[in-house]
Amino acid sequence: MTGNSGKLGAWSNIYRQDFALILFRYANYMGYDTSARGDLSDYVDGAWTSEYAWEAMEWAVGAGIIGQSVENLNSLGYVNRAEGAAMISRFTNLYGI
Numbered sequence: 001m002t003g004n005s006g007k008l009g010a011w012s013n014i015y016r017q018d019f020a021l022i023l024f025r026y027a028n029y030m031g032y033d034t035s036a037r038g039d040l041s042d043y044v045d046g047a048w049t050s051e052y053a054w055e056a057m058e059w060a061v062g063a064g065i066i067g068q069s070v071e072n073l074n075s076l077g078y079v080n081r082a083e084g085a086a087m088i089s090r091f092t093n094l095y096g097i
Helices: 016-029 051-062 081-095
Strands: none
Touching: 016 051, 016 081
């Protein structure tokens, strides 16, 4: 995962699917259980999730970390500060960190 210049900078926007991918990779790196899976086809826009982020989004949905609404994931939408904070909070609560 990289930004337009090949790097992800502090002022770069990040897609929701990429944020999920970062959390998923970190959880795997730390040896946390990442077996939870949600069904992206349950969402109107689930099919818009990029292939490289598909597994991470399935995990994030199944673990209750991400979900824009009952109908939409908005995988290709940018994460704002409040959403990012909520996802990090859910992640830390999930793993007790």
